[in-house]
Amino acid sequence: MTNGESKKEQTADVKRVFLESGIEVKSLYTREDALAGNPQLDAELPGQYPFTRGIHPLMYRKRPFTMRQYAGFASPEETNERFHFLIRNGQTGLNVAFDLPTQCGLDSDDPAALGEVGRVGMAVDSLDDFERAFAGIDLSKITVSMTINGSALVLMAMYFALAEKWGYDLSTLRGTAQNDILKEFIGRGTWIFPVDKSVKLVVDTIEYCARNVPRYSPVSVCGYHIRESGANPVQEMAYAFCIAKAYSEETLRRGVPVDEFASRLSYNFDIYGYFFEQIAKFRAGRRLWAKIVREDYGAQKEESCWLRMIAGGGGAGLTKEQPENNIIRTAYFAMVSALSGTQTMALCTYDEAYTIPTEKAAEIALRTMQILTHETGVCDTVDPLGGSYYVETLTNQFETAIREEMAKVDNWGGIVDAIASGKVQEAISQQAYQRECDVQQGRVLKVGLNAFHSDEDRQEISFHPYNQDAADKQLARLAQIRANRNALEVDDALNALRLDAQANKNLMPATIRAVKAYATVGEIIRVLREVYGEYKEPVFFNYA
Amino acid sequence: MKVLLAKPGLDGHDVGVKVLAHALREAGFEVAYTGLRKSIEQIADQAQLLNPDVIGLSILSGSHLILCAKMRDELERRALNIPWIVGGNIPDQDVKPLIELGARCAFPSGTRIEEVIRYFEGMKQSAG
Structure with a gap:
């Protein structure tokens, strides 16, 4: 066989393959491919700029990724019990999930909160709820991670107020808040204020933390929910970086040096999708973010350039049909996460598509990560796929593709305008529809759903019954707080907050003062709503 | 035929309702969508304003029984005789109570789009 013939054989009968990001996959990759996009390939090392291979020199050899589970507890008392349990068992971190009224800035007695109090997480109305949730806990020994966005200013203020009241030094206080409002307009939906005002509030928290709570991570930028809403992996990274840049540039404009806040920003990304494409996504993302922070913002400190992340979840890759298959899927996703050099890993449970996760399912998710860590050897050496012709080539292609997608957003007038006008949401929703049609x-195979399925695959959807007693207790306590607090002090604090909002000042100090006076989440948000107005969703569907 | 899709309650899951909006539009229906977190009163306002042939509620928070009871009361109060259906995370045991509250039909998440469209087509035919 001549050379010409073998080439013909390679191209003629092989069907073309495209990744979700649109990149075409060749049937074979060589060293030339990998080097073509990155002549520095052989010089790249973990722990060294631009960190393609990992942010630390030894990565999991020194300490494996953190395994984290998202969980919600309905009341401050249950949260408190859980904290004490974890601390007794040597754990030091806990995620706190909040109910929807708290996330949307509504008090438990708001008519819109009916039936939602404590349903998907802890109900918080006033500082009193935090005092009970953290009773007997040494705040210097734990880190609290709060999944809160629209009302993050208030919940962060509560945590800081609590720490101050209890005599802790804010300069050593640790913890994290999700607090990425821009992605809420794309997916998840707990926005409250117009887009520009929402960004202002996030930047208030970044600025306040940089100056007063330097070890606290005020924002976790979420490509995750953007991807779950229908974005492809390139868009996931590109939009997340545009969002992080929007917060960063506004923070820089306030005179906070990049090295005083960049290292406290972190990321939350999704892990479902094609195996190698996902791994390349993270490696490229790490390299590109490092370049942005150093080249565009002039960061001097290495930590400022680190893309620290939680790579987890994978919900949109799971199916309600034959749910046990999801255990296998999440095991692959977990492998993606480990091979991507993540700092933290979390997995959706196999039953999450149709019910609140059972304890058994949550345990399987944890065991999946433990098996990966302790039985597969994936943590034995740093960036085991580094040097793979395919992965390195894809990494290079991804970096270019993410940059191109970011340029597209710039052409839309920047991410803040593109979200305010709905361009990003429209593009993603169009894609979600296409994907669903596929x-x-x-055209896209999902085992057990549109291929290899059987008739008995239907799963019963179920929920925890609504706990009316717990909701009633919360309402009673709220009424009690309102009756017992110093009304004059509350009015003064809320007026001061209004004045600061009108004067465009950083609102964290006034919010801390208000929560210390036991002003409620709903009362504080109402003041800001009166000053800022509300976000109006762009309308895509209306009658002609 | 005019469809009004709506998201009552506080949950932010709108991927499904938007996918359905695209699909219905492609199938030739006129579609309006309210956006997230509308109160039942706001949805009824929209219905009075737009005069749709059917209202579709998308609820994934688990609050469907509470919200649909409100829906029934609000439509009765305004004497609005517009058929409405509900879709989302609906457990089997809640389908009957939802129908008793006045929903024409309940589609649990995971229902195929074409099945929903077929249902709407059927409504169109029986109306026209």
């Missing part, structure tokens, strides 16, 4: 018409 699945329903079998």
Whole structure:
């Protein structure tokens, strides 16, 4: 066989393959491919700029990724019990999930909160709820991670107020808040104020933390929910970086040096999708973010350039049909996460698509990560796929693709305008529809859903019954707090907050003062709503 | 035929309702969508304003029984005789109570789009 013939054989009968990001996959990669996009390939080392291979020199050899589970507890008392349990068992971190009224800035007695109090997480109305949730806990020994966005200013203020009241030094206080409002307009939906005002509030928290609570991580930028809403992996990274840049540039404009806040920003990304594409996504993202922070913002400190992340979840890759298959899927996702050099890993449970996770399912998710860590050897050496012709080539292609997607957003007038006008949401929702059509018409195969399925695959959807007693207790306590607090002090604090908002000052100090006076989440948000107005969703569907 | 899709309650899951909006539009229906976190009163306002042939509620928070009871009361109070259906995370045991509250039909998440469209087509035919 001549050379020409073998080449013909390679190209003629092989069907073309495209990744979700649109990158075409060749049937074979060589060293030339990998070097073509990155002549520095052989010089790249973990722990060294631009950190393609990892942010630390030894990565998991020194300490494996943190395994984290998202969980919600309905009341401050249950949260408190859980904290004490974890601390007795040597754990030092806990995620706190909040109920929807708290996330949307509503008090438990708001008519819109009916049936939602404590349903998907802890109900918080006033500082009193935090005092009970953290009773007997040494705040210097734990880190609290709060999944809160629209009302993050208030919940962070509560945590800081609590720490101050109890005599802790804010300069050593640690913890994290999700607090990424821009992604809420794209997916998840707990926005409250117009887009520009929402960004202002996030930047208030970054600025306040940089100056007063330097070890606290005020923002976790979430590509995750953008991806879950229908974005492809390139868009996931590109939009997340545009969002992080929007917060960063506004913080820089306030005179906070990049090295005083950049290292406290972190990321939350998704892990479902094609295996190698996902791994390349993270490696490229790490390299690109490092370049942005150093080249665009002039960061001097290495830590400022680190893309620290939680790579987890994977919900949109799971199916309600034959749910046990999701255990296998999440095991692959976990492997992606480990091979990507993540700092923290979390997995969706196999039953999450149709019910609140059972304890058994949560345990399997944890065991999946433990098996990966302790039985597969994936943590034995740093960036085991470094040097793979395919992965390195894809990494290079991804970096270019993410940059191109970011340029597109710039052409839309920047991410803040593109979200305010709905351009980003429209593009993603269009894609989500396309994707659903592809699945329903079998162009994208999902095992157990549109291929290899059986008739008995239907899963019963179920919920925890609503705990009316707990909700009633919360309402009673709220009424009690309102009756017992110093009304004059509350009015003064809320007026001061209003004045600061009108004067465009950093609102964290006034919010801390208000929560210390036991002003409620709803009362504080109402003041800001009166000053800022409310976000109006762009309308895509209306009658002609 | 005019469809009004709505998101009552506080949950932010709108991927499904938007996918359905695209699909219905493609199938030739006129579609309006309210956006997230509308109160039942706001949805009824929209219905009075737009005069749709059917209202579709998308609820994934688990609050469907509470919200649909409100829906029934609000439509009755305004004497609005517009058929409405509900979709989302609906457990089997809640389908009957939802129908008793006045929903024409309840589609649990995971229902195929074409099934929902077929249902709407059927409504169109029986109306026209």
